[in-house]
Amino acid sequence: xxxxxxxxxxxxxxxxxxxxxxxxxxxxxxxxxxxxxxxxxxxxxxxxxxxxxxxxxxxxxxxxxxxxxxxxxxxxxxxxxxxxxxxxxxxxxxxxxxxxxxxxxxxxxxxxxxxxxxxxxxxxxxxxxxxxxxxxxxxxxxxxxxxxxxxxxxxxxxxxxxxxxxxxxxxxxxxxxxxxxxxxxxxxxxxxxxxxxxxxxxxxxxxxxxxxxxxxxxxxxxxxxxxxxxxxxxxxxxxxxxxxxxxxxxxxxxxxxxxxxxxx
Numbered sequence: 001x002x003x004x005x006x007x008x009x010x011x012x013x014x015x016x017x018x019x020x021x022x023x024x025x026x027x028x029x030x031x032x033x034x035x036x037x038x039x040x041x042x043x044x045x046x047x048x049x050x051x052x053x054x055x056x057x058x059x060x061x062x063x064x065x066x067x068x069x070x071x072x073x074x075x076x077x078x079x080x081x082x083x084x085x086x087x088x089x090x091x092x093x094x095x096x097x098x099x100x101x102x103x104x105x106x107x108x109x110x111x112x113x114x115x116x117x118x119x120x121x122x123x124x125x126x127x128x129x130x131x132x133x134x135x136x137x138x139x140x141x142x143x144x145x146x147x148x149x150x151x152x153x154x155x156x157x158x159x160x161x162x163x164x165x166x167x168x169x170x171x172x173x174x175x176x177x178x179x180x181x182x183x184x185x186x187x188x189x190x191x192x193x194x195x196x197x198x199x200x201x202x203x204x205x206x207x208x209x210x211x212x213x214x215x216x217x218x219x220x221x222x223x224x225x226x227x228x229x230x231x232x233x234x235x236x237x238x239x240x241x242x243x244x245x246x247x248x249x250x251x252x253x254x255x256x257x258x259x260x261x262x263x264x
Contacts, residue, residue, distance in 0.1 A: 010041035013101035036103035039069035076109035
């Protein structure tokens with residue numbers, strides 16, 4: 001990928017995101033890459049990204065490309081990059097995640113004042129997706145169904161990473177999953193008796209259980225799963241979709257209450 005991007009004039013720069021530049025990735029981690037390309041060379045850029053995606057799929061690499069052209073990068077109104085995402089991009093660019101050139105300088109119009117409204121919009125979108133997914137799961141293709149369940153498993157960590165920053169808490173030791181979980185559990189707004197924390201712990205427990213089962217299979221501690229066993233694992237994840245919806249609503253309500261309090 002690096003050779004393809006650096007060797008093409010169509011690309012201005014890119015950043016490897018998430019757990020890979022942090023160094024805490026696992027066999028389940030996606031390879032998330034933000035790519036900034038020149039709008040006038042869109043055709044070449046798209047063709048190159050399609051080849052990269054096909055290559056990654058052939059080699060079973062979970063590659064997720066996040067493309068953006070230079071014109072839209074300078075106009076936040078024309079794309080949907082969140083301010084928290086841009087902050088994460090900037091953090092990753094400082095961890096040797098840059099490909100060709102750091103694209104952060106092209107991105108404008110972002111700030112902490114947008115954290116709360118963007119996070120609330122994100123929560124509403126996920127709540128709607130999970131509610132719709134729960135109702136239509138029996139009719140989904142296997143690929144769509146697995147995508148839904150994967151989203152459910154990654155949801156709690158994504159939420160707390162956003163909510164923590166909405167509360168003005170800085171990631172002094174990085175934004176790894178372990179760190180954001182620690183900060184979420186430590187914060188005064190989420191005590192052991194709090195509903196958000198109870199829901200969070202349940203979702204995290206299911207994610208860890210699923211991760212453990214896969215790791216046992218991969219490392220040979222457990223024989224390969226039968227189709228029946230695999231279906232049971234998926235149904236167990238599906239069963240926590242209502243918990244994910246509740247968790248999303250609980251955090252949305254907390255942010256809404258804080259917003260109304262600031263306005264009063």
